[in-house]
Amino acid sequence: MQYSQEMTSLILEVCASLIGWIAVYTMLCYLNGHRGYEWNCRLVTLFHGILVVCVTAYIGYVDGPWPFTHPGTENTPLQITVLILSLGYFIFDMGWCVYFGTEGAVMLAHHTLSMLGMVLVLWLGESGIEGCAVLFGSEITNPLLQVRWFLRQLGRYEGLLGDAVDMLFVTLFLAMRILLGGYMLYCELISPRPIPVVKAGGVAMYILSWVFMADIARFAYRKASTRYRCWLERHKLVNGHDRKAD
Template sequence: MTSIALGVALCLTGWITLYSLLCNTNGSRGSEWNCRLVTLLHGILAVCITAYIGWVDGPWPFTHPGTKNTPLQIIALVISLGYFIFDMGWCVYFRTEGPVMLAHHTMSILGILLTLSLGESGIESCAVLFASEITNPLLQARWFLRQMGRYDSLAGEAVDVLFVVLFVFMRIVVGGTMLCCELISPRPRFIIKCGGVAMYVLSWVFMVDIGRFAYRKSQSKYRRLRDQRRLAAVKEDDGKTD
């Protein structure tokens, strides 16, 4: 555990150093812009490593939950634990996130700590990390588009649609399947199964928020199209009158 603690400390230092460098070289963009760049980098890195673990290095998470952690799984979890500690501290300091996101970060930190301390169930944690981080680049792209004034465009629509589709498929469909495999397997410990249930419930909390967002956006788009048709009809009637 000493080597793992040292690895987490080094990764935390690395994420803080990267953020500091971005702030020094890209200070005109502001703290949140640079923090989201760090978040984007972590999301891409975490997805690449955990995808390799799941599909190449193994074992397959749906058939081998509760197995001993491999060296690559430990590396992936240590890197992400350092990031989540950094981002949790940043969010608390700048007060940018609500209770749901803070709960997600807290559960992620505790879940990874539990997996590393037990020395098992690393493959499930990596699978959860993959499912949760695969939508992260899209979430950051949406924020960057808004900041640059390009959100109300085809790119913004594509990012939103792809985010919702990926979230529903990975967090709800695949995540639900993974949870069932976790619960029926005799290998994972009870506390790990409880953590899996908690993460899945939190995914549904996010799903409710996403559903509300999608409904509001569709209603806004419908009203905008309706107003455009009315305006076009008025212009057409004025043209006939002239």
């Protein structure tokens, strides 16, 4: 009976979180309607990313426990709160992406796995620290993605600022999602506490990170090649002017 009441309470809290995110988006569309639906949705995404990164950083570094040494431990009230908050957001964003058809299969798979992982952790009542660690690692690069999109919309992406955002994004993704994420998965797999389905979810999320990493590596290579060709052309042009001047 008590377990049923706890589940009902969690479902109601997730619904409240979803309604809250919808309300924020609706308010932005009302106040900032001239910018369009995607602009305002990305503002919600930016706000969620910054908020979740700050809270999960506090959980990992201050509130505890340390995710690398204590996976599979019982969820704390703060972990439950941030997972409910993020689950409501992901449901909202998934619905928005499907309705407007803005994302491909890989991103939709990421959203689906994220939601299933949070539901599983909330249902089990354990492994919340790993869930928060995954949220931190995956959302820390998200604000940079949104800034990149806003710069493109404002016509300020081509230049030093856009290059700096891209470089920081690639570096953070590699460090957090691939290197640190790989170590986190290793700690998860060797620990006897997390149940097998949680470990399987961690493997699935890490494989998806590598799929994203492959796309990012191709993007970085194309951009670096383009920048190098532009530099060569400018260099040849300058040398040509110098020879004419001589």
